[in-house]
Amino acid sequence: xxxxxxxxxxxxxxxxxxxxxxxxxxxxxxxxxxxxxxxxxxxxxxxxxxxxxxxxxxxxxxxxxxxxxxxxxxxxxxxxxxxxxxxxxxxxxxxxxxxxxxxxxxxxxxxxxxxxxxxxxxxxxxxxxxxxxxxxxxxxxxxxxxxxxxxxxxxxxxxxxxxxxxxxxxxxxxxxxxxxxxxxxxxxxxxxxxxxxxxxxxxxxxxxxxxxxxxxxxxxxxxxxxxxxxxxxxxxxxxxxxxxxxxxxxxxxxxxxxxxxxxxxxxxxxxxxxxxxxxxxxxxxxxxxxxxxxxxxxxxxxxxxxxxxxxxxxxxxxxxx
Numbered sequence: 001x002x003x004x005x006x007x008x009x010x011x012x013x014x015x016x017x018x019x020x021x022x023x024x025x026x027x028x029x030x031x032x033x034x035x036x037x038x039x040x041x042x043x044x045x046x047x048x049x050x051x052x053x054x055x056x057x058x059x060x061x062x063x064x065x066x067x068x069x070x071x072x073x074x075x076x077x078x079x080x081x082x083x084x085x086x087x088x089x090x091x092x093x094x095x096x097x098x099x100x101x102x103x104x105x106x107x108x109x110x111x112x113x114x115x116x117x118x119x120x121x122x123x124x125x126x127x128x129x130x131x132x133x134x135x136x137x138x139x140x141x142x143x144x145x146x147x148x149x150x151x152x153x154x155x156x157x158x159x160x161x162x163x164x165x166x167x168x169x170x171x172x173x174x175x176x177x178x179x180x181x182x183x184x185x186x187x188x189x190x191x192x193x194x195x196x197x198x199x200x201x202x203x204x205x206x207x208x209x210x211x212x213x214x215x216x217x218x219x220x221x222x223x224x225x226x227x228x229x230x231x232x233x234x235x236x237x238x239x240x241x242x243x244x245x246x247x248x249x250x251x252x253x254x255x256x257x258x259x260x261x262x263x264x265x266x267x268x269x270x271x272x273x274x275x276x277x278x279x280x281x282x283x284x285x286x287x288x289x290x291x292x293x294x295x296x297x298x299x300x301x302x303x304x305x306x307x308x309x310x311x312x313x314x315x316x317x318x319x320x321x
Contacts, residue, residue, distance in 0.1 A: 002142045002212065003172060007094030007134075008042035009071035010125065014054045016084035021051050021065075023083035028067050028074075038064035040147030047074045054086050059126060092128030093161035095135050095168065096151075098142050098212070100242055102179050103152040106137055109175055114164060116157035121148055124156040133161040135168070141212035143302065184241050184270060186214075186248060189224060189234040192264040197235050199312050200264050203255055204237070207297070210305040213248055214241030245270035250280050254297030257290040261317040 013020050025031060033041075038048045049065040050058075067074050071090070078085065099106040107118045116135070119127075124134045136151040157164055190200050208216065218238040223231050241248060249268040256266055268275045283289040298306060 002209070003098050003176070004168060005096050005142045006044045007096050007136065007146075008039065008066075009045070009047045009074075010039075010050065010060075010091035010094070011047060011071060011075070012050045012052055012058050012089040012091070013078065013083070013085050014052050014089065015086040017051050017053060019084040023081055024049060024051065024065050024078075027077055027081045027083075028065070028069075030065055030067060032063040032065055035060045035062055035064040036148050038066040040145050040150075042066055043068070045070045047071045049074070057126075058089050058091060060122075090130040091125055092130065092132040092134045092156070095133060095161065095165060096142060096146060097135055097137050097168075097172075098140070099137050099152075099176075099179065100139055103137055103139065106175070106179055107153045107155055109178065110135055110137070110155045113171060113175070114155065114157045114159065114167070116155040118153060118155055121151040121154040124154040128156050129158075131158075131160055133157045133159055133164040135164070143210065143212070180242065184214075184243070184245055186239045186241060186245055187269040188237045188239060188252065189222070189267045189269070190236075190264055191224065191232060191234045191267075195233075196264075196316060199316055200255075201235060203309055203312055204252070204266070206305050206309060207251065207255065207301070208239070210302055211251065211300055213243055213251070214239045245275055246280060249275040250293055251297050251300075253277065253280070253290060254293035254295075257287070257294065258313045258317045260287060263313065263316050 013024075021032065035050065042048055047067045047069060049067060050060050051063075051065070052061055075088070097106070097110070110116065111118050114135070121134070121136050128134055135155045135157065137153055138146055138150050139152060140146055140150050188204070190197065190204065192200055205216075208214065216237055217240055220236060222234050222236040224234045225231055239248070245268060252266045252268060256262060256264060277283075277286055277289055280289060281292075283292065301309065
């Protein structure tokens with residue numbers, strides 16, 4: 001589970017508006033898009049350029065340019081391209097924080113801890129300076145696109161972002177346990193009669209990370225005893241999650257089969273008790289359940305992860321495709 005990441009760098013280029021826009025299009029090969037769309041489509045460390053007439057304020061215009069490079073590269077190309085710029089202004093550094101519940105409590109706690117002020121994201125961008133830090137709180141997972149409408153609230157901190165970021169990484173676990181003390185601790189066991197554990201572990205890790213299911217706090221080899229006097233090796237993981245145990249079991253069930261071909265066994269335990277497949281809903285058979293869980297899993301996975309998952313499973317069971 002990823003809880004914190006940086007947002008895009010937001011830079012204002014001020015001067016001859018049409019001349020600068022023409023230069024940006026020629027230099028970076030991009031066209032302008034609505035400002036909120038540019039921010040929404042941006043990823044960590046990418047750059048959003050706003051072009052405005054010379055001014056002392058940094059109010060985003062209707063149009064922005066998303067450049068999929070970091071700010072220092074973008075600014076060096078802008079300077080070397082000799083665009084008709086009179087002034088450059090950088091916005092506050094944006095740090096995004098994923099909090100699934102109790103957002104108002106989280107904003108208050110962050111403001112108290114860092115001496116900041118709670119406000120809306122767009123207001124923070126308007127009043128913040130280049131040396132400030134904006135901590136935006138969202139309920140969305142951080143590996144998905146996040147636009148201004150997805151930010152539940154923000155804290156403007158009048159401090160340099162590296163200092164804030166370092167302290168946030170240290171304090172975040174304690175802050176989360178104050179906000180959300182009711183975590184579920186699950187044990188996940190993988191067993192494969194053909195011992196293809198490397199592939200299964202990669203599939204499992206990809207799904208947990210991509211779906212933001214929780215924190216893996218321990219892993220390693222163990223033994224399981226499916227019948228008396230029968231011992232088999234299993235790979236075991238411990239997961240801390242906000243999700244309901246049955247939800248985690250349901251999604252991971254989608255990794256057990258490819259079509260009607262069983263790839264492995266994935267058991268999930270909560271409080272030392274194994275969650276049985278009959279606890280997941282009214283399904284007539286394991287195959288019916290496997291089909292439903294796989295469809296649900298594929299609906300939520302990102303395109304890159306789903307492609308990689310299918311590549312691995314093609315090696316595991318090519319005839320089942």
